[in-house]
Amino acid sequence: TSLEPSPTSSTSSVDNNNELVANSKSPVADVEVKFSGPNLVLKTVSPRIPGQALKIISALEELSLEILNVNINTVDETMLNSFTIKIGIECQLSAEELAQQIQQTFGHC
Numbered sequence: 588t589s590l591e592p593s594p595t596s597s598t599s600s601v602d603n604n605n606e607l608v609a610n611s612k613s614p615v616a617d618v619e620v621k622f623s624g625p626n627l628v629l630k631t632v633s634p635r636i637p638g639q640a641l642k643i644i645s646a647l648e649e650l651s652l653e654i655l656n657v658n659i660n661t662v663d664e665t666m667l668n669s670f671t672i673k674i675g676i677e678c679q680l681s682a683e684e685l686a687q688q689i690q691q692t693f694g695h696c
């Protein structure tokens with residue numbers, strides 16, 4: 588019997604700068620959340636999906652996260668989004684939970 592890989596996987600680690608990093612990968616998108624001081628950086632890589640950046644922004648706002656900077660780049664048919672977010676006191680999500688929440692926005696296309 589062979590084990591099928593799960594469609595989404597999440598990992599958390601601490602990098603060389605003692606910054607917490609969480610990744611969530613699926614066939615549709617790779618999502619990375621990295622805590623950096625008082626802010627966090629959210630990066631997504633996916634195929635071009637119309638309206639996807641708005642879905643992510645909406646999800647972040649629903650989580651009471653304040654978006655400081657948004658950078659959206661497209662290379663051929665690939666979309667790279669980067670969000671710098673101020674961590675609000677109301678937000679109780681871990682990096683991994685946030686990565687999974689953002690990953691879910693890609694499932695509703």
